[in-house]
Amino acid sequence: MRVLGIETSCDDTGVAIYDQQQGLLANQLYSQGEMHSDYGGVVPELASRDHVRKTIPLIQAALAQSGLPASEIYGVAYTAGPGLVGALMVGATIGRALAYAWKVPAVAVHHIEGHLLAPMLEDNPPAFPFLALLVSGGHTQLIAVTGIGKYRLLGESLDDAAGEAFDKTAKLLGLDYPGGPMLARLAQQGVPGRYTFPRPMTDRPGLAFSFSGLKTFVAKTISTCANDHQTRADVARAFEDAVVDTLMLKCQRALDITCFKRLVIAGGVSANQALRVSLDRMMRQRNGEIFYARPEFCTDNGAMIAYAGMVRLQQNGTRTDLAVSVRPRWPLDEGLTFDV
Incomplete structure (x- = not known):
């Protein structure tokens, strides 16, 4: 066929x-x-x-x-x-x-x-069931996948999607559109810990996401700090760390609820290297497996x-x-x- x-x-x-x-x-x-x-x-x-x-x-x-x-x-x-x-x-x-x-x-x-x-296109596709974290410019969702067409939405963003927050924050930093990948590259030059941003909605139970408040927090920080390259890189690093930590914590909760041992990350933000490294480390600690598509997919x-x-x-x-x-x-x- x-x-x-x-x-x-x-x-x-x-x-x-x-x-x-x-x-x-x-x-x-x-x-x-x-x-x-x-x-x-x-x-x-x-x-x-x-x-x-x-x-x-x-x-x-x-x-x-x-x-x-x-x-x-x-x-x-x-x-x-x-x-x-x-x-x-x-x-x-x-x-x-x-x-x-x-x-x-x-x-x-x-x-x-x-x-x-999309991860099914790879040589080592995941078997069902698995937890899927979909992170893109339009969606941030946690989905329990038990087969083709068998999808249960566990949690999603109440406002900005993660990819949208990346693009909007990149614009605040003066980066061109599409800003998400450019912000990720800038974050690699940032000093970890210089700025600490909130991990939204991690202080309450549930699997919902919210990133608009984080974007506002970043905007206020940018308005009060210097506009040199290193400062912008440090802000980018703090923002990326906050998003990655938030996504990882919500994945941990969803894995605990479903008892699944396989995690799939999909969507444009799944190409983010910091996110992949953090989730890969988390799944190894849980004796689980992680799957994702190559960047172009x-x-x-x-x-x-x-x-x-x-x-x-x-x-x-x-x-x-x-x-x-x-x-x-x-x-x-x-x-x-x-x-x-």
Whole structure:
């Protein structure tokens, strides 16, 4: 079974082809980061227009990379939500049209499910059940995963997602968009302990997150300290330490509740090295295992959508009809049945 996957939920255009036996045959990705950096964030209308320009050429490039004719594609998977409605409509429309023209099934994929399954693309995929920490620009969630389509939301952010807090704090430090990775690099030059920031919502029970107050605390600190490079690096280090410690503590609580021995981290922030090191150390101390995708599969990509579409078709033949429908807001705990 070979599935073509299309990802257009935000500002990355991803197209990939996944084969049930041979694995990933093609992976094409175009980032709009440079275009949106002029505005300090994603402009939805510009993102949609760029997806229109890039998706078809990337599909052609993926077919060429795999060496396959369209006649050997079994199904087309596309991200149907959550995400920016205009961007989602581009991928859904193209994906559904291709499936109709090629006479193959079309599969509407939940973006978060794609991230949760991204570590399955690696040589050592996790077995079920596992606890998943999804950390990205739009989501911070702890999810109990017991099988394909069997997801239970344990806790999530009440305001800013971790990735959003990284980007906003980076902007406060004068870093360009997307600021999260730039802040992480700056933090490597910071002196640990010079500043100590709060670990939000760790002083109370539960698995909810909140990062907006931490961002405000950082803003107040920046307004009262020097603006030299070392000070900004020290602030970045203190912020990153606070986020990492918060995520780690909540993971510990969730592991205690579920009694799971496997932890998966997914989403763009899962590429953060400080987070990986801390969680890896924690899981070794607990005699558990940790899994994550390679960096290029942590951010939005077509490979995770192709894989999720493949397992969905393999599992129960889930597909959509000719109607094109997307869900910009699609909570995971509402289930993954796509109602067209």
